[in-house]
Amino acid sequence: MAAAKSPSLPLSRRQLLKTGAALGLGTAALGLRPAWANPWGQAAGYPQGVETGPDLALAIRRDTLPIAGKTARPISINGTSPGPLIRLKEGQDAVLRVTNLLEEPTSIHWHGMILPPGMDGVPGVSFAGIAPGETFTYRFPVRQSGTYWYHSHSGLQEQLGHAGPLVIDAAEREPFRYDREHVLLLTDWTFEDPASVFRNLKLGEGYYNFQERTVADFFVDVEKNGFADTAAQRAMWAQMRMSSRDIADVTGSTYSYLLNGHAPSDNWTALFKPGETLRLRIINGSAMSYFDMRIPGLKMTVVAADGQPVQPVPVDEFRIGVAETYDVLVTPKDDGAYSLFAESMDRSGFALGTLAPRLGMTAAVPARRQIADRGMEAMGAHGDMDMSGMDHTQMAGIDHPGMQGMDHSKMQGSDHSGMQGMDHSKTQGSGHSGMQGMDHSKTQGSGHSGMQSMDHSKTQVSDHSDMQSMDHAQMAGMDGMASPEAGTMLPVGVAQPGSRYDQAGVGIDPSERRVLVYRDLKAFTPWPDRRPPGRELELHLTGNMERYMWSFVGKKFSEVTGPIHFEKDERLRLILVNDTMMEHPIHLHGMWMELENGAGELIPRKHTLNVKPGERVSALITADAEGSWAFHCHLLYHMDAGMFRVVKVA
Amino acid sequence: MKSKTVVIGTGSTLAMLVAAGAQASDGYDAPANWPSPMAEHARASVLVDRFEYASPDKGEEALVWDFQAWYGGDVNRVYLKGEGENTQGDGEDAEFENLDLLYSRLIADFWELQGGIGYQGGIASNDHPERYFGVINLQGLVPYRVETDLDLRVSEDGDVSASLESEYDLRVTQRTYLQPRLEVAAAADEVPEFGVGEGLNSVRTGLRLRYEITRKFAPYIGGYWEKSYGDTADLARASGDATEDTGVVAGVRLWF
Structure with missing residues (x-):
């Protein structure tokens, strides 16, 4: 265990704030968006506005920041929530100093990284956690490349925006080429205290589900499918004391779905020049939400899953489970705008951004599908x-x-x-x-x-x-x-x-479009x-x-x-x-x-x-x-x- | 669950000791000062299923309540359940039809088996006769989502009684529910002081229409019909009460 743990806070708070300011200055100027969510993204090999390794410092703090147009109290990392893009290079020895300025213990888990067990960041499994005021230094050799992310593994802190993207540049050339890249981090934000969300889930039934089947639906279904079938189907679910509409435990009734920390109304925009091939690094960093992601009008070519290269798959849409990442290539040829549309699996909401050649543009937003x-x-x-x-x-x-x-x-x-x-006939062979x-x-x-x-x-x-x-x-x-x-x-x-x-x-119609x-x-x-x-x-x-x-x-x-x-x-x-x-x-x-x-x-x-x-x-x-x-x-x-x-x- | 000890005392002294789930000694090899990676906490909740003003056709107007509060984990809980009313304008204090302190254990996905002591009477008031019970309760959801509470009581004098309460939520819209209710009471022994006859005592059905302003605050209106039977009806007649009545209610359902 190469843990180099400082027993107490080595930096004064003032020093830290200064460091944070130096790192997050652009952030403040841009209205507290994460610095890496730069409209121009990053041209290949030209990183900007990110925390670049191998040696960097991260300060974890409870902050007052605007989210979805309202004042919120997320956990910030170097002043932004979600946190900065951490960019490392394959072959480096990463030294990541994490200082806890919260009033409770915290941690960072480097999701998807292969590293020594003491550096994995799970309190109670890899280490003791990072006590308030302490700095923990994560040290590990970087032996992989691709799109990953990081997040707290302490309590429910992840729900408060304690997460961010982690990109590892490959030491050798990757099997695909692109001109520019954007990181698209999907999260689900709630203005409720995560502890009360958990309590509501524990004690209420379908607390956040406002898309249940009702009496009115029943009559619609009867008209469509006949009484006997409708009644039979309803009866089966009722008999099991379950709901066929139980798609998501926590829904858009409390969540604002965010793309790079921005609600749909913010119109966060990723820029491109027509004809460029873009690499979109999509990370589902949400606490509870699966998304179905598409860019109407653009074919996406999936080139990596969970950071690992895969043979190219052209698709129109993909479902991204919580904590998964996908890298896709798109080549917008027209001088027009496209919607980056990530619909929650239960159709109760969506995260949205725009892919455009200039700021201030919008594209048509697809209609949400009906809950399945x-x-x-x-x-x-x-x-x-x-x-x-x-x-x-x-x-x-x-x-x-x-x-x-x-x-x-x-x-x-x-x-x-x-x-x-049954199937006995098929089971010929050794003594079963x-x-x-x-x-x-x-x-x-x-x-x-x-x-x-x-x-x-x-x-x-x-x-x-x-x-x-x-x-x-x-x-x-x-x-x-x-x-x-x-x-x-x-x-x-x-x-x-x-x-x-x-x-x-559930909720995907494969005949509608090509889905991964x-x-x-x-x-x-x-x-x-x-x-x-x-x-x-x-x-x-x-x-x-x-x-x-x-x-x-x-x-x-x-x-x-x-x-x-x-x-x-x-x-x-x-x-x-x-x-x-x-x-x-x-x-x-x-x-x-x-x-x-x-x-x-x-x-x-x-x-x-x-x-x-x-x-x-x-x-x-x-x-x-x-x-x-x-x-x-x-x-x-x-x-x-x-x-x-x-x-x-x- | 092995580390949970439940102590049930009489009266109001009931304590539930939930030892924190220390994991370190169980083969994880984690140093003792490390926290558990997933800590579980006991919770508490109060559900006021009915808090309503009832206006009967024949009887007296009354404020009626029916609540249950609990503390504990997923499997072991301590419940306090209370049902009672305060008849308006009779100059008497409120009466608890039952006030039960129960230990509860989850015995199947949808069922809790509960046992403890019950009380009937007026709390801190001499307006009503009092008695204590031993109570066994089965509470849960039957298939088709009918909320059910079946209890069996033995009083300090050895009188046996049972009751069944069922309710069902029919979802009219995402926030509006129509809730039929049924209460049936029966007894094996006659206890005239409490108006209890042998056999089927009473049936009470109701229908409430509730609107959830939030999941936790839902006003409702409704009506009910009730009838007493057999010896119980005779006892009611003897004390000048109606044996059959209908009424309307307005109230609120709360949980927190």
């Missing part, structure tokens, strides 16, 4: 649901506009209670003595078996695939982890049955560790929505007694099964997760994986980072409600 209803995959995912007791044939005829990507024919006529016994373990509902205490089995029936990736997951589920029922023999596992890179990498998720899906992501070159996994570890994502308790394998962090163990240098497969009806962006600190999206040896690597409701997702991990690491859902309030574990590599 969650479909069967979310229902089936929920642990409490008694699938066998429901008449699925009723579902088949219903026209669900919100259920894109669902193939109802797969549901039709399937007898879920009988599914557990664990057949009785196929009853997932028994081993997991959750009724997701119906959905899984369904997925199995349509997945033909391998004859063995069905048995794999069955075995795992059985194991998971014992100790939450599965370690079947290596010989019975899926080949490297193959998508798990139950994954939906070909779908962007996980299936599209292909690494530029294979990652160095080509070993197949030596074992599998299956973790279920679980929750009690009524109490707003979120957990892994049914246990909140406060209820588990120790870390998840990775053996040093082992290669393992992490399987995440979402038993809830919400998306969860799962983030592993310290190590990459190679997402097995079916791309074979070109599977992409990510620091944050979006796991959709009912989905089963797998990633390969090389456990080369000795030490303790945080592993959690990156929805801030889910994490604080218990969806957090420590992974110990030893």
Whole structure:
């Protein structure tokens, strides 16, 4: 641990303020916007208005700043909120001095960085945190490049704007070229105290959801779909005591969605010269909000995901989960303005900026879509649901506009209670003595078996695939982890049955425009560790929505007694099964997760994986980072409600 | 949850000790002076489900309340529940139909099992007869989101009674709710002093239309119908009260 920690404040407050002023002078002059959010962005190789490494100082403070036209009390970093762009170069040894001028402990986690465990910035896991008045010096070698971000890992500080972009310039030439770059940091700001947001989530039901289905909708639906189908669908959700409109826990009813710290009315503008190729580094630094990002009139070419280069994918729109980053290239040819439009997943609001050749221009703002209803995959995912007791044939005829990507024919006529016994014919091969373990509902205490089995029936990736997951589920029922023999596992890179990498998720209509899906992501070159996994570890994502308790394998962090163990240098497969009806962006600190999206040896690597409701997702991990690491859902309030574990590599 | 100890005492002395979830000794190898990465805190909440002025056809006008307050975590909580009324113009103090102090445990996703002591009477007033109960309660959501509270009481004299309260929120708009309510009371023993007969005592149904100005402040208007049965009805008649009545209410639902 190379922690060089100063026991007390080495600089006087006055000195610090002076430093801050020197660094943030332009900020004040421009109306307190982050200095890096310069309209001209940065021409390649010409950084300006940023904190450039390898050696820099950051002062964390509670400040009074305008946000969305009102006075707010965010946490600022060197005088701006969100904080400055930190720009490092691959190969440097970074020295980042963070001084806490708050009245409570703080921290900075460098999201997506591979670094020593003591430098990861998670209080209680990597270090003690930074006490008020103290300076902590982060030192780590920079051995990667790309678009990342940083944020507090203390309490709910991230919700107060304690976050900023982190860009690492590559030592060698990247596999794409561009003339200018802009960082687009998406955040969600609330004027409420984050602690009361959390309390409202814990104690209220659907507290921030003002897009629930009503009696009036019922009659509209009856007119459209007929009484029987409408009633049947409503009845199913009601029976489960859940809402099909539960897309986002915290919504535009309290959030102002910000682009680079600016509300839509600010018309934050990124400039370009017609014909230039722009690299847009999009970071979802919000606490709770997924966004669907598009620039009407421009094709975007995705060239990196979570900082790592991917083979170019031209798209019209992409969904960005909390904590994910995407780099896209655009080449606006016309001398006109374009909207940078990031719509929240529940359609309750949007972040907006303008891409234009001159300041003061605006483009047409797209209409927000209607909120979608969650479909069967979310229902089936929920642990409490008694699938066998429901008449699925009723579902088949219903026209669900919100259920894109669902193939109802797969549901039709399937007898879920009988599914557990199916697929035996497919499971030829080595002695599968664990057949009785196929009853997932028994081993997991959750009724997701119906959905899984369904997925199995349509997945033909391998004859063995069905048995794999069955075995795992059985194991998971014992100790939450599965370690079947290596010989019975899926080949490297193959998508798990139950994954939906070909779908962007709820509320996206793939026929409307070309939308990025996980299936599209292909690494530029294979990652160095080509070993197949030596074992599998299956973790279920679980929750009690009524109490707003979120957990892994049914246990909140406060209820588990120790870390998840990775053996040093082992290669393992992490399987995440979402038993809830919400998306969860799962983030592993310290190590990459190679997402097995079916791309074979070109599977992409990510620091944050979006796991959709009912989905089963797998990633390969090389456990080369000795030490303790945080592993959690990156929805801030889910994490604080218990969806957090420590992974110990030893 | 192993570190949680619940102590229930009689009267008003009830303490809940929630040991802070110290993680350091559990294989994390974190130094003792490091904080827990995710600290959980106990919370407290008060829900005043009904606070209303009731104007019956036959009976006396009354101020009616029904609240529950709790303190604790996700699984273990201490509840204080109170339901009562102050009949207007009778010169008497308010009467609590019940005032219960309960330990509550989450036993399933939507259900809490609660147990403790209950009180009936006028607090700090001799206007009403008093008695104490042992109470067992099952509170939660049945499928289709019907809010349900089922309780079983045994009084200090061994008299057994039970009651069921159900309400359902029908969402008319994003902020307007129509709420049907049902209350049924029954007893195994006759207790004339409290107007309780053996068997089915009473049924009370109501319908309230509420508008959420905020999630936490929602005024409402509504009406109800109530009827007492059997021995209970006889007792009511004997004391000159109506056995069947209807009324209108106006009030507010609050939580904080």
